[in-house]
Amino acid sequence: MFFVMVRVGQARRAAARWVGRYGRGSEGYLGAYVSGSTVGMPDDAELPATSDIDVVVVSGSAQPPPKLGKIRHEGALLEVTTLPWSALDPPARVLESYHLAGSFRTDTLLDDPTGRLAQLRAYVEPRFARPRWVLRRCADARTRIESGLEAFDPAAPFHQALTAWLFPAAVTTHVILVAALRNPTVRLRYRAARVALEEYGHAGLYPELLGLLGCAEVSAERVGRHLDALAATFDATAAVARTRFPFSGDLTPEARPVAIDGSRALVDGGEHREAVFWILATFARCHAVLAADAPGLGAELEPDFRSAARELAGVDAAGSLPGRVAEVGAFVPRVWRTAEAMVGSPGER
Incomplete structure (x- = not known):
């Protein structure tokens, strides 16, 4: 395109x-x-x-x-x-x-x-770059992870439960980006974290970040297939959306180049694993809107969402998410130690 x-x-x-x-x-x-x-x-x-x-x-x-x-x-x-x-x-x-x-x-x-x-x-x-303040911002990101995990509700609808696990898991990349004095970007956070870890000599952490998300071994063909399904869900959602959500601006025709075309550019460029987070996040947001504004359509499209969660992140049902939440909590100290080492190293300061 x-x-x-x-x-x-x-x-x-x-x-x-x-x-x-x-x-x-x-x-x-x-x-x-x-x-x-x-x-x-x-x-x-x-x-x-x-x-x-x-x-x-x-x-x-x-x-x-x-x-x-x-x-x-x-x-x-x-x-x-x-x-x-x-x-x-x-x-x-x-x-x-x-x-x-x-x-x-x-x-x-x-x-x-x-x-x-x-x-x-x-x-x-x-x-801005003084270590004491950098570490405070890293701690702010860590708090965002931990408070998000504490708020997880396994009884919530699937799109809510997935979101409640997905975003804290992905904020682990923000701890790294803050330590490296990089912008804690939203959609491209995994790509940015990979580059920062490589430049600071901690590339070994990156496969673990992908593993936490469940997509370390996913293929480009599989990601592309689920992106096609997301595109259909996105268009259907944008056509019926009425209820106002904090993320409503991300689910409009004007936002399609970012949510869909941007993810397509990652997949086509060999960074398909880096596209998984935003594909799942957008799927879940679409279904939050559909649950409010077009529940019948949401039920019709839900198998595509469930398939994406299962094949891209290994989440087959809301009942499997408490274990994944616990994994994120157990991984936080590993991310924190890496961030401390990055702040204490010269890097690109």
Whole structure:
């Protein structure tokens, strides 16, 4: 498939113009910045149609509006989120948050009429790579894993139970990425973790991360087949979705290049195992929507979801998940020791 490319700088300028046209008029508006995978990328880098640029609109309102999701603006795919200023204050809270700190390690500001975001960056940037703060962010990711596992409910519907295991298992990659001072990307987290582990001399951990997910030995043909089934489920879900979920923006026609085409690019490029996490996550999200908005259609499509879970991750029923949850919990200390070693080694510092 042919993807239309835009440059990162072009996408940032489109994002800034979107903020100027739409963001500034929102209630309590304080500014906007870029987050996610494009942080630190040069302006002349290519941003394929399978990627978006994350825009965070900061609001002083006590109740910011819900996440807008993915939209096209001037050829760039924007993922727009609103964040309350309270989440960014005090600055030390940002510095120890593995999801927030990376956006302020460099200049990502799109608009800053109050100057607050520039002050926040001035605090975070010089401290970002100091080991004590890196380890605090690693601990933040570890807490995300452990709290997610504690909330697991084996009696939940299959799509919920799978999600409750899948995401904590995959946050193990974020512990590694934070230790390596890399962006804790969402869809491409396994590819990014593999590269970081190789560069820091810990490549042996990567097969274990895949094994925890259950896809260490899966074939490209099998992943591709289940991706085809996901594409059909995705399109059917996007056509009937009405209920608002936090992830609704990822299940729209505008988001299809990321969820489906992006996964296809991984499979075609020989990184089929790296595509498994997002295929399963998207399948589960589709079925959350279908359960709310089209349960009959969900029942019709569920065998494809169950087959993907079984053949890609070795999960054949919700009853098999408590054991997998326990495996993740037992693996966390191994990941933590690796992260500590990475923070203590020179790497690419």
